[in-house]
Amino acid sequence: MSRAYLRLSHLFSHSWLQIKGDPFLQDSTEFYQREAATFINENPINEYLEWIVFKYIENEDAFQNFYWRLLAERLVYERSVSIDYEQMMITELQKKCAQIYTSKLQKMIENFNSKEKLMEEYQQHCKSQQSICNGMREKENVLCKSYKFSPKNIVSVDLSIMVLATNLWPFSIVSDFDLPLALSSSVDNFIQFYYHRHSKQKLIWLYQYSRGELHAYFTRSTYILQASAYEIAILLLYNDSLEWTIQQICKKTRIRTDILIEVLYILITSDLLTCLQINKEDLRETNLQMEHIIRLNDDFTSDKICINLNKPLKTINKDTIKPIEKLPDGDYKFSTQREKYLLNDRLNHS
Structure with a gap:
């Protein structure tokens, strides 16, 4: 189970976003991945976390379930760009959602690092x-x-x-x-x-x-x-x-x-x-x-x-793999947010 490689566009594996009910996050993440190769420092990553991910976390339990499963797969298959970036994501989640929310994710990183x-x-x-x-x-x-x-x-x-x-x-x-x-x-x-x-x-x-x-x-x-x-x-x-x-x-x-x-x-x-x-x-x-x-x-x-x-x-x-919990509120609020985003985008360019 060897080999690790650095590629910024793989930091947030978009598979955890390809779930019914998350079209806004999915589309924005795919856009970020296409553009990520031009970034050479940490600031754009922090901006991405703030603007695209954390801004739209409305069901913390469901999001944690998504992230927990895909983080585990990235670590075991060694597909993560960097443990430092994974740690950055968890640290930001802790600020937004409290330490108890991220304790399991943090322990997973520590467990992985003990290898x-x-x-x-x-x-x-x-x-x-x-x-x-x-x-x-x-x-x-x-x-x-x-x-x-x-x-x-x-x-x-x-x-x-x-x-x-x-x-x-x-x-x-x-x-x-x-x-x-x-x-x-x-x-x-x-x-x-x-x-x-x-x-x-x-x-x-x-x-x-x-x-x-x-x-x-x-x-x-x-x-x-x-x-x-x-x-x-x-x-x-x-x-x-x-x-x-x-x-x-x-x-x-x-x-x-x-x-x-x-x-x-x-x-x-x-x-x-x-x-x-x-x-x-x-x-x-x-x-x-x-x-x-x-x-x-x-x-x-x-x-x-x-x-x-x-x-x-x-x-x-x-x-x-333990199953991901289905989002309780369905697709509506995410589709509404997406329409709002697209509308704002059109207004800004008009």
């Missing part, structure tokens, strides 16, 4: 086991030569983990599944490290938000695949066999059936895998059956060296 210290401690723990790790690396170097798919960091483990307090975040577990052996040893090592320091806590793994990279060696060119944990688990099976039935994949990985079908559909449409019973032109998620054979596509080619397979899953979004 850096935790991973530093874990790296020190790994260094203390250097002799063991060296022995593992020698063995893994040999294995890599025969792999069709290899985790990017199988030789030198580079694990990044966020530990989230369950009472702060809107996530819930979908279902457990079996990590590939190439990854489970690293996760087990972290579990031992964490429980040694926090013996009274229990870790519940949210694999649906986990992602990583694979190197594909079965083609002439080596490709880097950015994939979800589910996709990694499936693709690593093809180091052992070129063909698996969906039933066999389900049994090996223990991925829930509806999630598995959706993930396989993504991998087949990306041409990495093929279904022997269905032509690609006729392929639909609903057509995939448990007895169908899924084969590795030996003829796979791509113009891109780095291929992003990690697409949002409808099943995950539906089942794991």
Whole structure:
């Protein structure tokens, strides 16, 4: 779960505004995003917060529900422009809506920031086991030569983990599944490290938000695949066999059936895998059956060296994010505000 990038236009992900009942905020935010690239300091952000967002917060509970959910997604997927800007938003909300309103949001930021210290401690723990790790690396170097798919960091483990307090975040577990052996040893090592320091806590793994990279060696060119944990688990099976039935994949990985079908559909449409019973032109998620054979596509080619397979899953979004509360007053007051805004805009330009 790495990589962070700075892009001002992504600061306020407008997806939290794309909700029935918020057309004014949605349109104004989209306009701001188009113009944000010209801003080089913090003042326009503060002006945006004051003029566009806080001026039109009339239902604080509903707004907090929107912001809480989308803030969680930005932090976990590391799509936020800057933690400082997220903190700025929360600070301004606190001024407008009182501290109790923003306490959960503030604790989420603190929880997220604790990741850096935790991973530093874990790296020190790994260094203390250097002799063991060296022995593992020698063995893994040999294995890599025969792999069709290899985790990017199988030789030198580079694990990044966020530990989230369950009472702060809107996530819930979908279902457990079996990590590939190439990854489970690293996760087990972290579990031992964490429980040694926090013996009274229990870790519940949210694999649906986990992602990583694979190197594909079965083609002439080596490709880097950015994939979800589910996709990694499936693709690593093809180091052992070129063909698996969906039933066999389900049994090996223990991925829930509806999630598995959706993930396989993504991998087949990306041409990495093929279904022997269905032509690609006729392929639909609903057509995939448990007895169908899924084969590795030996003829796979791509113009891109780095291929992003990690697409949002409808099943995950539906089942794991707590629902947003519907605005009690419907669309009327927001549509009225928008008409007022448009009218003022016309008058100012007449």
